[in-house]
Amino acid sequence: MTSSPIKEDFLHYLWRIKKVPAALETTDGRAVEILEFGVYNLDSGPDFFNAKIKLEDTVWVGNIEMHVFTSDWKKHGHQHDKAYDNVILHVVYEDDQSDSVKIANEAIPTLALKAKIPKIYLDNYLTLVQSINDIPCKNMISSVPSDKINLWKYTLSIERLHNKSITVTEILKTTNYDWEETLYIMLARYFGAKVNIEPFEMLARSLPLSIINKNKDKRETLDALIFGQAGMLMANYEDDYFLSLKKEFHYQQKKYNIKPIDAVAWKFSKLRPMNFPTVRLAQFAGLLYRVTFLFSQIKETDDINEIKKMLYSQASPYWEDHYRFGTLSTASIAKQTSSDFIDILLINAVSPVLYTYGLINDEQKYIEKAIQILENTTGETNTITKLWKSLGVTTKTAFDTQALIHLKHNYCHEHKCLSCKIGHEIMGR
Numbered sequence: 355m356t357s358s359p360i361k362e363d364f365l366h367y368l369w370r371i372k373k374v375p376a377a378l379e380t381t382d383g384r385a386v387e388i389l390e391f392g393v394y395n396l397d398s399g400p401d402f403f404n405a406k407i408k409l410e411d412t413v414w415v416g417n418i419e420m421h422v423f424t425s426d427w428k429k430h431g432h433q434h435d436k437a438y439d440n441v442i443l444h445v446v447y448e449d450d451q452s453d454s455v456k457i458a459n460e461a462i463p464t465l466a467l468k469a470k471i472p473k474i475y476l477d478n479y480l481t482l483v484q485s486i487n488d489i490p491c492k493n494m495i496s497s498v499p500s501d502k503i504n505l506w507k508y509t510l511s512i513e514r515l516h517n518k519s520i521t522v523t524e525i526l527k528t529t530n531y532d533w534e535e536t537l538y539i540m541l542a543r544y545f546g547a548k549v550n551i552e553p554f555e556m557l558a559r560s561l562p563l564s565i566i567n568k569n570k571d572k573r574e575t576l577d578a579l580i581f582g583q584a585g586m587l588m589a590n591y592e593d594d595y596f597l598s599l600k601k602e603f604h605y606q607q608k609k610y611n612i613k614p615i616d617a618v619a620w621k622f623s624k625l626r627p628m629n630f631p632t633v634r635l636a637q638f639a640g641l642l643y644r645v646t647f648l649f650s651q652i653k654e655t656d657d658i659n660e661i662k663k664m665l666y667s668q669a670s671p672y673w674e675d676h677y678r679f680g681t682l683s684t685a686s687i688a689k690q691t692s693s694d695f696i697d698i699l700l701i702n703a704v705s706p707v708l709y710t711y712g713l714i715n716d717e718q719k720y721i722e723k724a725i726q727i728l729e730n731t732t733g734e735t736n737t738i739t740k741l742w743k744s745l746g747v748t749t750k751t752a753f754d755t756q757a758l759i760h761l762k763h764n765y766c767h768e769h770k771c772l773s774c775k776i777g778h779e780i781m782g783r
């Protein structure tokens with residue numbers, strides 16, 4: 355079986371940037387000149403539409419199909435597919451069969467690029483696709499000017515916001531286009547951070563904001579509703595706070611006919627006590643106690659510091675010396691949300707919901723506000739941002755860090771260097 359380190363996307367890339375000689379020869383020895391390279395097609399069908407070639411003395415207009423090997427034409431079943439009837443040139447990396455491919459018994463001229471690709475492109479391509487580094491261009495990125503990287507970061511950050519808006523829109527549909535409820539669910543998800551994102555979302559979905567709003571004036575009732583619906587009041591502890599929440603939840607559960615989620619969904623292992631779901635749930639209850647119509651308030655204010663203040667929350671006094679129900683802790687516990695944690699909520703919940711609101715309602719000012727929030731929020735420090743920093747790619751704000759996280763996950767990890775502006779800069783150097 356024939357194989358090659360070259361992938362078809364490399365041929366597409368060279369063709370798109372016109373890095374093949376315009377005057378060439380087909381595998382059966384005919385002169386071919388590329389007059390127009392055609393329009394790149396990302397959908398099904400031939401790879402380039404409306405190309406124009408001169409084959410010996412005749413000009414042909416039609417589509418171009420590309421493969422690594424000539425024999426791939428048959429393997430992909432194009433001989434039976436009418437969408438390929440208008441192919442005028444078959445471009446391959448390597449010609450591995452003696453005869454050309456045929457459409458309705460007519461041979462399609464084949465152009466083999468193996469010996470025609472500029473060496474620098476081939477070498478750089480192979481270095482990138484064969485690299486086993488986390489960042490395949492690790493040893494080459496220093497040659498890319500920082501202004502090019504900064505421009506690319508802008509696109510990436512918007513791409514990331516756009517991706518997040520898909521999740522927001524899915525949630526929005528399930529809330530019957532209720533923006534307050536949608537923000538409530540998004541905030542819940544990020545109170546759960548990575549580990550408890552699912553139980554937090556399940557909790558928020560099982561406890562509608564309308565019930566929260568009806569009980570906003572009673573802090574203990576809110577705590578009871580949150581911990582009760584989280585399934586955490588099913589256990590048996592003797593301390594007064596726990597027993598009081600349990601009693602209150604018993605009453606509220608009957609009143610609203612609500613069913614708690616299963617407490618086994620919550621994960622504690624490998625978390626620092628400060629991030630235990632119990633502590634985060636207590637702070638979540640604190641936020642819900644403090645603010646009403648949060649989305650409307652965020653929408654109305656242009657002061658990002660005001661928005662940060664809105665997201666501040668505090669757990670009930672019980673959590674000053676408890677990380678879990680029933681167990682006293684000697685360590686002092688910060689019961690309020692830290693500014694780092696508020697930044698996480700801004701980056702992952704507030705900004706994406708505002709961005710989606712702007713997109714859906716075609717209101718650019720909310721899209722800009724979503725971007726401004728990221729530009730005025732401190733970026734995350736994590737293994738990914740540290741990795742980029744070690745390569746000389748620095749960040750100032752969350753707008754930058756979000757771009758680099760997106761780049762690592764969606765481009766570097768997938769070896770999509772040919773779709774990356776940094777990769778494009780590297781290829782021809």
Ligand code: SF4
Pocket residue numbers: 482489490491492495761765766767769770771774775776777778780
């Ligand atoms: S995707 Fe871009 S940044 Fe990532 S390794 Fe490839 S060229 Fe470098």
